[in-house]
Amino acid sequence: MAQNTLTIALSKGRILKETLPLLAAADIHPLDDPDSSRKLILDTNQPHIKLLAVRATDAPTYVNYGTADLGVAGKDVLMEIEGENLYELVDLGIARCRLMVAGQPGFTPAGHRLRVATKYVRSAQRYFAEKGEQVELIKLYGSMELAPLVGLSDVIVDLVDTGNTLKANGLAPMEHIADISSRLIVNQHAYKLKHDMIRELVQHIQEAVNNG
Amino acid sequence: MTTTHIWFTPEGIEDLLPPQAEKLEFYRRELLDLFAASGYELIKPPIAEFFDSLLTGSGQDLSRETCTFVDQESGRTMGVRADTTPQVARIAASRLRAREGAPLRLCYAGDTLKARYNRARGTRNPYQTGVELFNVPGKAGDAEILLLLLESMDALGLAPITLSLGHAGLIKRVLSECSLPESEAGVLLTLLNRKRYPEYQAWLNANLHYIPYDLQALFTDWFELSGEAETVIDQTKSLLSAYPEMVAELDGMLDLLALLKAAAPHVRIFADLAEIRGYYYHTGLMFSTYVVDEHDRALVVARGGRYDGIAEAFDNPMSATGFSLDLRAVLDLLAPVERTGQRVWAPMEADPQLHEKVRDLRSEGYEVVWCEATPDGAVCKLSKINGLWTIENDEA
Numbered sequence: 001m002a003q004n005t006l007t008i009a010l011s012k013g014r015i016l017k018e019t020l021p022l023l024a025a026a027d028i029h030p031l032d033d034p035d036s037s038r039k040l041i042l043d044t045n046q047p048h049i050k051l052l053a054v055r056a057t058d059a060p061t062y063v064n065y066g067t068a069d070l071g072v073a074g075k076d077v078l079m080e081i082e083g084e085n086l087y088e089l090v091d092l093g094i095a096r097c098r099l100m101v102a103g104q105p106g107f108t109p110a111g112h113r114l115r116v117a118t119k120y121v122r123s124a125q126r127y128f129a130e131k132g133e134q135v136e137l138i139k140l141y142g143s144m145e146l147a148p149l150v151g152l153s154d155v156i157v158d159l160v161d162t163g164n165t166l167k168a169n170g171l172a173p174m175e176h177i178a179d180i181s182s183r184l185i186v187n188q189h190a191y192k193l194k195h196d197m198i199r200e201l202v203q204h205i206q207e208a209v210n211n212g
Numbered sequence: 213m214t215t216t217h218i219w220f221t222p223e224g225i226e227d228l229l230p231p232q233a234e235k236l237e238f239y240r241r242e243l244l245d246l247f248a249a250s251g252y253e254l255i256k257p258p259i260a261e262f263f264d265s266l267l268t269g270s271g272q273d274l275s276r277e278t279c280t281f282v283d284q285e286s287g288r289t290m291g292v293r294a295d296t297t298p299q300v301a302r303i304a305a306s307r308l309r310a311r312e313g314a315p316l317r318l319c320y321a322g323d324t325l326k327a328r329y330n331r332a333r334g335t336r337n338p339y340q341t342g343v344e345l346f347n348v349p350g351k352a353g354d355a356e357i358l359l360l361l362l363e364s365m366d367a368l369g370l371a372p373i374t375l376s377l378g379h380a381g382l383i384k385r386v387l388s389e390c391s392l393p394e395s396e397a398g399v400l401l402t403l404l405n406r407k408r409y410p411e412y413q414a415w416l417n418a419n420l421h422y423i424p425y426d427l428q429a430l431f432t433d434w435f436e437l438s439g440e441a442e443t444v445i446d447q448t449k450s451l452l453s454a455y456p457e458m459v460a461e462l463d464g465m466l467d468l469l470a471l472l473k474a475a476a477p478h479v480r481i482f483a484d485l486a487e488i489r490g491y492y493y494h495t496g497l498m499f500s501t502y503v504v505d506e507h508d509r510a511l512v513v514a515r516g517g518r519y520d521g522i523a524e525a526f527d528n529p530m531s532a533t534g535f536s537l538d539l540r541a542v543l544d545l546l547a548p549v550e551r552t553g554q555r556v557w558a559p560m561e562a563d564p565q566l567h568e569k570v571r572d573l574r575s576e577g578y579e580v581v582w583c584e585a586t587p588d589g590a591v592c593k594l595s596k597i598n599g600l601w602t603i604e605n606d607e608a
Contacts, residue, residue, distance in 0.1 A: 187510060
């Protein structure tokens with residue numbers, strides 16, 4: 001009951017790799033190599049700071065419940081959740097990409113309600129609603145590019161990085177919805193209870209982001 | 213098909229079984245005793261009433277949180293309360309002497325129901341326990357409620373406590389000094405709500421021309437205005453020095469801090485003057501208390517604040533502040549409650565002396581249970597020895 005530990009939820013892979021230099025700027029170094037370790041709770045050189053290895057889409061859940069005080073989550077994931085218990089303090093500027101509408105070049109609407117296949121249901125719905133357009137959403141978990149090719153949907157809403165996957169499947173980006181990058185998120189209650197520790201960490205990370 | 217599902221309860225709705233239910237009841241009494249000892253009178257608003265009255269003077273959020281149904285008697289829409297505060301305000305404004313402008317102290321404890329289940333935010337069926345103080349405006353009322361809030365944390369055995377202060381009135385006044393279009397003010401509140409600092413910086417650059425020169429420094433540093441309360445308030449005072457009325461309000465907060473520190477020196481007091489939780493409902497000082505659990509996880513316990521806006525809603529010149537907490541949500545944080553009464557088994561016989569003895573034992577604090585035959589493993593039982601009903605203790 002000491003209010004002196006900090007737990008940070010992040011996903012292994014690209015986000016962890018790009019976050020480690022930022023954590024290093026705050027003098028936080030995992031004791032085990034995160035890539036080879038099978039541990040899900042990673043100790044760091046600072047005994048009171050732990051890292052939790054979670055799935056990228058789960059990071060906001062851990063932070064929302066307060067199980068992790070901080071976390072790293074993509075803006076794409078944050079736009080999909082209703083999490084009211086978290087703050088989005090820093091744009092880490094990592095894992096950058098764009099959320100876009102994509103489809104077959106030369107696509108013309110057939111007249112029926114536009115069918116949109118996506119993993120990002122809320123973002124897609126909000127985007128088309130703001131344009132005043134009601135669409136039919138088809139929730140998919142992956143391989144979105146397939147949907148327009150086989151007639152499951154007219155267009156897709158998906159993350160676009162280089163655009164190579166779209167191109168390889170004969171699709172082209174059509175409309176830009178949002179720029180995506182990873183954010184440092186903080187549990188609202190932890191922000192109050194562990195304020196000094198969190199602010200110090202945020203400051204170091206913000207500086208590292210500004211200098212990087 | 214099995215029939216197991218018929219005794220499943222809806223999502224987020226849970227039975228409380230013996231040790232837990234007794235615990236809730238124990239702490240409910242502790243709180244209500246404390247409220248009574250502090251001059252607060254108990255009221256019991258109904259579990260359901262007309263939807264319109266349930267929402268009077270509350271934020272818009274409450275309408276989505278309220279379960280509704282059609283009243284078979286009147287054909288009007290009824291709702292199950294999702295929050296007790298508007299009910300207490302309605303009663304204070306319409307039925308009690310708050311009409312005459314005299315101070316009124318009310319407390320309550322009871323079930324509420326949320327239409328939607330926000331798992332990370334707590335239970336769907338909060339057991340809301342709280343107090344409301346009417347017609348003690350400004351600092352005096354804020355201080356009384358905060359002192360009672362901290363005493364309530366003691367009554368629950370919760371420590372160490374962090375008290376967090378915010379001020380919706382101050383933010384409302386800052387915004388009223390700006391010429392922000394309504395849509396931009398809405399965007400600003402969304403950004404503050406999630407502390408979206410990156411988007412906030414972009415927003416500020418685009419909207420700086422709406423903000424008076426004397427307030428621009430505050431807007432630039434707004435996200436920095438959280439931390440140890442005194443430091444934050446001093447910092448904010450210097451940023452608002454062109455606005456004596458707001459500086460006076462902040463001085464009032466400093467006086468309050470001095471009082472709280474004298475009354476509860478161990479409580480850590482935090483302030484976040486960019487906090488806008490409950491912004492639409494609250495009009496002045498807002499506060500909440502926090503603790504950590506055994507996993508060092510930060511949790512909110514109680515919330516409250518000033519909501520003088522109800523005066524308008526009820527067309528009645530009154531001021532109001534108060535706080536409440538969900539006993540069900542904090543139950544796991546509270547120390548277990550032991551049953552203290554020694555169990556005694558009593559044979560069910562037609563002997564007036566026996567029945568008198570049972571009544572006496574119960575009033576002395578024993579837990580006396582009737583039996584036809586003393587069950588196996590019973591430690592204490594009543595036996596008639598030399599013509600007198602006596603407790604026989606097998607352990608002795």
